[in-house]
Amino acid sequence: xxxxxxxxxQRIPNLHFHYDTTTPEQGSRLYQNFLDVxxxxxxxxxxxxxxxxxxxxxxxxxxxxxxxxQAFPQRKFILLADTSNGDVMKDYPAAAxxxxxxxxILLRNTxxxxxxxxxxxxxxxxxxxxxxxxxxxxxxxxxLGLDFSKGDCRNASVPQNVTFAYQGLPAILPGSAxxxxxxxxxxxxALVAALLCL
Numbered sequence: 645x646x647x648x649x650x651x652x653x654q655r656i657p658n659l660h661f662h663y664d665t666t667t668p669e670q671g672s673r674l675y676q677n678f679l680d681v682x683x684x685x686x687x688x689x690x691x692x693x694x695x696x697x698x699x700x701x702x703x704x705x706x707x708x709x710x711x712x713x714q715a716f717p718q719r720k721f722i723l724l725a726d727t728s729n730g731d732v733m734k735d736y737p738a739a740a741x742x743x744x745x746x747x748x749i750l751l752r753n754t755x756x757x758x759x760x761x762x763x764x765x766x767x768x769x770x771x772x773x774x775x776x777x778x779x780x781x782x783x784x785x786x787x788l789g790l791d792f793s794k795g796d797c798r799n800a801s802v803p804q805n806v807t808f809a810y811q812g813l814p815a816i817l818p819g820s821a822x823x824x825x826x827x828x829x830x831x832x833x834a835l836v837a838a839l840l841c842l
Contacts, residue, residue, distance in 0.1 A: 645683075645752075646682040648784040648787055648788045649683055653684045656793050659792075660686060660687070660719075661683070661684050661685070662686055662712060663689070664689045664708050664712070665688070665691070667690055668690070669690055669691065675688075675690065703731070703735075705732065705735055709736075710739070713739060713745060716745070717745055718745075720747040721743075721745055721746050721747060722747055722792055722797075723736045723740070723748070724749075724750045725750075725752075726752040726753075727754050727763060727765040727780070728754045728763035728765070730765070733751075733765050733769065737749065737769035737778070740773055740777060740778070741773060747795070747797065748778065748792065749773075749778040749779075749797075750779055750790075751781070752781055752782070753782055753812070755811075756780075756782045762813070764811065764812050764813045765811055765812050766809070766810050766811075767807060767809065767810075767811055768809055770806060770808065775804070776797060776798055779799065780802075780804060781799070786799050786802045
């Protein structure tokens, strides 16, 4: 993904990266060092130790996402993450439904490519969105050629199998294991979520 983000930065004028993590402040130096080495420069939101409201504790990613979208209503956003992150799977489609400046949602399907990374994920939040506004991809090559300045959000050669329910269950679990799926989603955490601003 670092190469794909760097290619977008070279090809698309005025592209800005904003990284959003639920990593607590204590781990922010390691996180920032990782971003500095591998990813294009950008701004960063981390989990604050300000616990004055329930949302700041329980819905930290949604809180920061909404603040950024509200702060820059004139910019277009491409939300990028992976399916192992339960709050992203809920918050990103909700943001796209509420904010017209969300242009695309790109989610790497970790269950499709990583044999040891089977985090069931819930796609029900995407049901009301136009299928042209989001894409589940497998490898960075799937998204490398997208030109957001032309409105691209989908690579037509990448198959989409969105059931609007829990997906990505390991083969050993029956499809009805929604309790296990919900537990796995609650325990998962993403390494990098990025907001691309045009």
